[in-house]
Amino acid sequence: MVSFDTLSAREVRDPRSTPPHVLPIYATSSFSFDTIDQGIEIFNNIESGHAYSRYANPTVDAVADKIAALETHGLGFEATAVMVSSGMSAISTLLFGLLKAGDKVLAQGNLYGGTTQLLVSVLGQFGVETIFCNLRDLDAAETMLRKHPEIRLLYCETPANPTLACVDIAALSELAHRYNAWCAIDNTFPTPYIQQPFAHGVDFIVHSTTKFLNGHGNSIAGVVIGRDRELTRKKVWNAMKLAGTNCSPFEAWLTHNGMKTLALRMERHSSNALAIAQFLEQHPAVARVNYPGLSSHPDHELASRQMRNGFGGMLSFELRGGMEAGLRFMNRSQLCSLAPTLGDVDTLALHPASSSHLHVDKTLREANGITDGLVRLSVGIENPKDLIADIEQAIAL
Numbered sequence: 001m002v003s004f005d006t007l008s009a010r011e012v013r014d015p016r017s018t019p020p021h022v023l024p025i026y027a028t029s030s031f032s033f034d035t036i037d038q039g040i041e042i043f044n045n046i047e048s049g050h051a052y053s054r055y056a057n058p059t060v061d062a063v064a065d066k067i068a069a070l071e072t073h074g075l076g077f078e079a080t081a082v083m084v085s086s087g088m089s090a091i092s093t094l095l096f097g098l099l100k101a102g103d104k105v106l107a108q109g110n111l112y113g114g115t116t117q118l119l120v121s122v123l124g125q126f127g128v129e130t131i132f133c134n135l136r137d138l139d140a141a142e143t144m145l146r147k148h149p150e151i152r153l154l155y156c157e158t159p160a161n162p163t164l165a166c167v168d169i170a171a172l173s174e175l176a177h178r179y180n181a182w183c184a185i186d187n188t189f190p191t192p193y194i195q196q197p198f199a200h201g202v203d204f205i206v207h208s209t210t211k212f213l214n215g216h217g218n219s220i221a222g223v224v225i226g227r228d229r230e231l232t233r234k235k236v237w238n239a240m241k242l243a244g245t246n247c248s249p250f251e252a253w254l255t256h257n258g259m260k261t262l263a264l265r266m267e268r269h270s271s272n273a274l275a276i277a278q279f280l281e282q283h284p285a286v287a288r289v290n291y292p293g294l295s296s297h298p299d300h301e302l303a304s305r306q307m308r309n310g311f312g313g314m315l316s317f318e319l320r321g322g323m324e325a326g327l328r329f330m331n332r333s334q335l336c337s338l339a340p341t342l343g344d345v346d347t348l349a350l351h352p353a354s355s356s357h358l359h360v361d362k363t364l365r366e367a368n369g370i371t372d373g374l375v376r377l378s379v380g381i382e383n384p385k386d387l388i389a390d391i392e393q394a395i396a397l
């Protein structure tokens with residue numbers, strides 16, 4: 001018999017005899033081996049077992065596999081997903097895994113702000129230069145690819161902040177491949193329910209699962225999904241493991257809990273956003289509405305080709321009253337929370353000119369469509385009548 005203090009320090013054995021119905025949280029840093037031979041086997045072929053939770057964890061792996069299955073659903077092939085600690089972690093792990101000094105990245109100017117900063121101020125320090133160009137202009141993109149054979153990665157986002165401008169995923173993937181580059185996309189806004197970029201030829205997909213995939217605003221996590229399973233394992237999983245950008249099992253578990261209702265939520269996010277966009281479009285106080293589901297959106301046709309089951313929950317609109325009207329909307333709205341995130345079940349409002357873009361030069365900001373009166377909404381799943389009534393009173397003069 002071991003002593004009391006030894007007994008109290010010892011790990012318990014999992015006593016269950018039947019498997020749990022719901023995915024458990026494996027809050028364990030390591031896994032124990034029955035014999036040293038088993039340990040050696042697992043270390044030699046890490047895929048067949050677990051050794052240490054930075055490399056792989058059963059809860060995290062189960063959720064990553066589910067996201068890979070959603071991104072490839074109906075496409076007839078399997079992809080490999082690596083879950084990481086945040087959306088930015090997904091992007092940085094992908095970039096660090098794929099690129100080396102001297103390589104270049106071709107990207108659009110209207111990326112998620114953090115991504116632009118990461119490319120310029122961090123990747124730049126390692127000798128990876130990013131060329132920004134309007135990726136809606138395929139001739140301009142091709143000119144850049146021809147001029148810079150060092151471009152190894154074409155990185156895009158569609159629909160993108162804040163005007164929900166879209167890029168042609170199939171055309172860009174084809175272009176990238178023709179010039180010996182990979183094509184990666186941030187699919188956070190639409191989620192695979194609305195848009196499956198693998199169907200249009202991309203090599204890598206990244207998500208901030210913090211947003212619509214979780215949907216409840218209670219975890220921060222991200223994921224990279226790669227079409228080439230071997231390459232993804234060799235480059236992305238390896239970078240995750242060595243940079244230590246692994247996802248915590250608790251965050252993965254919360255993500256999975258939210259993801260179970262993804263289809264239901266995206267249906268409602270989309271139908272609510274369309275109803276609000278249509279309401280705003282006919283309102284005299286509104287100068288412009290940006291929603292790819294409206295036929296007035298400049299990319300409506302392209303969006304209809306590459307999106308399905310609706311057009312997602314993100315929209316923006318410009319109030320004629322400028323800064324004053326924008327700030328008034330934010331203070332008057334009762335149902336739109338002023339929180340700097342998106343994709344939650346409740347409606348969230350952002351006034352970029354007074355928040356995310358407060359320190360951006362006004363001319364530069366306006367050139368990117370971020371005017372003083374622009375408001376961005378992440379439309380929630382509330383009753384659309386309540387949302388429209390609230391928005392109506394908040395924009396009334």
Ligand SMILES: *Cc1c(COP(=O)(O)O)cnc(C)c1O
Pocket residue numbers: 086087088089112114157186188189207208209210211220221222342
């Ligand atoms: C939020 C967001 C990110 C960053 O994700 P985090 O989980 O906050 O690190 C990246 N891309 C898009 C489009 C986002 O909305």
